[in-house]
Structures are given as structure tokens and as C-alpha cells.
Amino acid sequence: MGKDPIRNDALKLPKLGWVEWRLSRPIPEGFEVKQARVVRKASGYFVDLSLQLDVDVPSPLTPLSKGGMKGGIGHPRGLDLGFEKFVATSDGEEIKRPRFLTTLQRKVELLQRRLKNKEKGSNNRHKLNQKIARLHQRITDTRKDWHFKLAHHLCDGVGMIFVEDINFVSWQRGMLSKHSADAGFGQFFNILEWVWLSRDVYFAKVNKDGTSQTCPNCGAHTGKKTLDVRVHHCHECGYTTTRDVAASQEIRNRGITSVGQMVAGRLTSFEETSQALGPKNVCGLRATGRITRDALVGGGRSRKLAS
Secondary structure, X not given: OOOOOEOOOEEEEOOOEEEEOOOOOOOOOOXXXXXXXXXXXXXXXXXXXXXXXXXXXXXXXXXXXXXOOOOOOOOEEEEEEOOOEEEEEOOOOEEEOOOXXXXXXXXHHHHHHHHOOXXXXXXXXXXXXXXXXXXXXXXXXXXXXXXXXXXXXXXXXXXXXXXXXXXXXXXXXXXXXXXXXXXXHHHHHHHHHHHHHHHOOXXXXXXXXXXXXXXXXXXXXXXXOOOOOOEEEOOOOOOEEEHHHHHHHHHHHHHHHHHHHHOOOOOOOHHHHHHHHOOOOOOOOOOOOOOEOOEOOOOOOOOXXXX
């Protein structure tokens, strides 16, 4: 991009000159326009501008690195993704998965059936193709908008977020490939990683193996569960909750353990990390059986993972 390529009503592109456009948002003061990427969508042409500013943006620190937790700023939250419930949090919240494509699939099929009767190369076929493309873009935009709103909702009132380290490409294979693509788990993780950076929330991924087979209350191994088993019940301590919430609590426990091992080399166990998080958390104490936003489910046993 050349010097001063932006006006309120036009953008100067290389080899094209001034092109009329509608500026959706003002350019922040001090930023320099480095690149322009023209994208064609079903609803028209869009320009993505890459801006540059000489500033160092540090990664968010954990509340423990900042010197402890005050006023609930360092509240940790674990997230477990699934097909029945899009996400379950360690606070006991379960959010149902919207069916973005399934909701409009009947309309898509109707338009596709009409398309086969149109003559190839005709104006009617071209207009119908545009209509189908706009419908798919509507589905895509609705999904992305919901992902952004959900990511901001999950970052409200927390200082740390932990998720599983999952390869979502493997989820796209098999009998649930259509549902996985409709949910857009990979896109949601990319958006979540952008949101936590702008919200100053610490974000980390943990090992995904055995999260639904470990009791978050006592650390006991409860055995492999089939997909039709949706309730977690530990025979060691008697802790009972939904399967997805139990998995998210175990993800949170693993995340706190990893954070405790990183901070200044002084917190090396789950119990020590729990003590640093403050008296509101009951980790390391007897289980209370309650799930609140300010209390973690804890037990008197070791939190070390069985390797």
C-alpha cells in the first residue's frame, strides 16, 4: 500500500487506483496500513486491512504470577466441548449446541432441487446459484457471530481458562463429520484464543486423555464410559454430576496443576496452587458436593495424574 491510501469514500489499491468503498469502522490513530486483501463473498466484495503499530503486547499472566487472586479475578474455568452440549464449564453451566445448518437445511435442499431444472449458463441458473451462496453465507455469519458472543460470555468474571488439546481434523471423519463441521469447534477455539488475549485472560491447553474417566473430586479412575452414559458417579467418594461437567472440572484441575508448576518454581502441586488461589476454594479439603462460581470441587486425595 502507498502513502495515505485511505479516504472516507475511497481506497487506493495498487494498479487499480481509487476504488469507492464504505468504511465500516474508523482506522485507529497511529496505525499504518500495510496490506489490503480483497475478498469476494456472496453478498459482495470486502477488504481486509492489515494495520501496523510499534507496540509490544505481552501475553496475559496467570493470577499467581501477578501475586495471587483478589476479588475473584483469578477464578479458573475449564471447558469441555461435545456434540450434545456444545460446551460444559467447570462452574456447572451447560450450553446446548445450536444446529446452524440443520435449521436451514430444508431451504437449502429446496433450492438445490430447483437448480437441477435450470438450463446451464442461463441467467436464472446464475441468480439461483447466487441465492444459494447467500444462504450459505448467512449460515456461516450466524455461526461466527454466536461463537464470538459465547467466547466473550465464557471470559466474563474469570482469570484463567483451560481447554483440551484436541485435533479437530479427526472429528471431521466418520458418522459425526457433518455435525462437527456444523458446530465449528476449530473456529470457536481460534476465536476464543483471540478473545482471551483482548480480555487479559490466561489461556492454556491441557492433555485430553482420560478427562471423562477421572473423578475431579478425588482423582480416582472410574473406568471407560460409553457415549450413552451421561452421568458421572465415583464409587470411591460418591461424587455425582453430569459427565460433561465432571470432564470440565478435571480439565480445570489439570490446568491449575500445570500453572502451579510454572510459577516461579515454588508451586509444584495442586494442593499448593489451591492454597495460593485463596480461602474461597475448597481444593485439598473435604468434598462439599457443591458447584459454585467461587468454589472448586475438592477432596483430600492426591491430584497427581496416573501416567
